[in-house]
Amino acid sequence: MALQPQIPLPVTTYQQRSQHTRWPWGQLMRYVSVVLIVLVALLPLYWTFITSIKNAIEINASPPTLLPHSFVLSNYVDVFNSAFFLPTLRNSAIIATVTTVLALIFGIFCAYALARMKFIGQSAVLAAVLSxxxxxxxxxIGPLFVLFSGPIYxxxxxxxxxxxxxxxxLPLTIWFLTSFFKDLPPDLEEAARVDGASRLYALWKIIVxxxxxxxxxxxILSFIAVWNDFLFGLNLTSDVEAQPVTVGITRFNSxxxxxxxxxxxxxxxxxxxxxxxxxxxxxxxxxxxTAGAVKG
Known part of the structure; x- marks a missing residue:
């Protein structure tokens, strides 16, 4: 009876064992970085929230408490019962919505012209818009205050x-949409125009x-920028008739x-x-x- 040859088992060296048991430091550092960024972003929001549910004694306590010892909703009740908060909140909603719609309308036309039409100084126009x-x-603020309180009241x-x-x-909207319009092939519009569509119809029904x-x-970016505006609201308004909520909440202070x-x-x-x-x-x-990052 013939003996079957024995297959030698693979020898695991120390270097191979260390490769299998080595810590993925790169992946670990990425997770740590993400956690730190999330904490830095959320800590101000957390502190604001716990301050809103504390009573006056705990708010002014020293040292401050990281975990609230009291839970009251009187601060929210006072906010909604104030005579200026809801009107200024409505003002911010109207101003942000109207500004966003106008920025999209003007931005779409300007971005389409910069992406499709060839004219002298095209790059200079885009650079001027971004500047x-x-x-x-x-x-x-100064020139606008003089203009809006004088010649154009x-x-x-x-x-x-x-x-x-x-x-x-508007500059951000134009720059953002110009890159998107350039990524679309012009053949789509040309096919629509061959079928009898106007350039404006092709823009609104195909490109957009x-x-x-x-x-x-x-x-969304335009709405957030306008919603968070404080500088123009502080200097170009005086009362709740047009004052945004970012300025209106300062009225709680005396x-x-x-x-x-x-x-x-x-x-x-x-x-x-x-x-x-x-x-x-x-x-x-x-x-x-992310669309612009994955398109060739």
């Missing part, structure tokens, strides 16, 4: 905030729907008292619409922000 965001907006009105807010959001992720991302509880509660309430908006359209926002 507007490099200009310090605080330098515009629209001080303390919605247009007084919508116009400068357009200056804030195909670039919906970019349009949604630009709209000459000798800083209402930390009411300010924190108002800040949480003002943040909720943005959180809901981002959660509802997060897929479109992510698709819009």
């Amino acid at each position: 507007v965001n490099m200009f310090p907006f605080i330098a515009m 629209i001080y303390n009105t919605y247009p007084a905030l919508i116009i400068p807010d357009l200056v804030l959001t 729907p195909l670039t919906a992720p970019g349009v949604f991302a630009a709209a 000459e000798h008292v800083i209402a930390y509880g009411q300010l924190a509660a108002a800040a949480i309430i003002v943040t909720i619409p943005l959180v809901i908006l981002v959660l509802l359209f997060q897929r479109r926002i992510v698709a819009g922000l």
